[in-house]
Amino acid sequence: MAKQIIQTELAPQAIGTYSQAVKVGNTVYLSGQIPLDPATMTLVEGGMDAxxxxxxxxxxAVAEAAGGSLQDVVKLNIFLTDLGHFALVNEIMAGYFVQPYPARAALGVAALPRGAGVEMDGVMVLDQ
Known part of the structure; x- marks a missing residue:
């Protein structure tokens, strides 16, 4: 099965040896996103909420570039440098997703690239 590389300028460009997403069949593997502004490639200001x-x-943006939406995400991984922000993630996530929600993991980590406080990646399955 052929793989398709997904790329959009509406999300930050890869800062390493990876693609924003890779589509294989109707499954899309979304690379980790940190809170970089795609226009400036710098961390957003405004605290953890931002x-x-x-x-x-x-x-x-990457989900849409792949032909889907966040509603097609079946698995979401959340990495936080402070698990004290877990409730805030839940609150904000409710504005981006509706039921049924994806399967999810939330992990506390020591550090993330560029000093970010949060990173997320996921897997989407698109309707055939």
Whole structure:
């Protein structure tokens, strides 16, 4: 099965040896997104609320570039440098997703690229 590389300028460009997403069949593997502004490639300002929203916006842009939406996400992984922000993630996530929600994991990590407080990646399955 052929793979298709997904790329959009509406999300940050890859800052390493990876693609924004890879589509294989009707499955799309979304690379981790940190709260970089795609226009400036710098971390957004405004605290954790702004960081979480930027990550969801970045994931949304890549999902749409792949021909889907956040509603097609079946698995979401959330990495936080402070698990004290878990409730804030839930609150903001409710504005981006509707039921049925994707399967999800939330992990506390020591550090993330560029000093980000949050990173998310996921898997989408598109309707055939």
């Amino acid at each position: 960081q979480i929203r930027r990550v969801f916006d970045n994931l949304k």
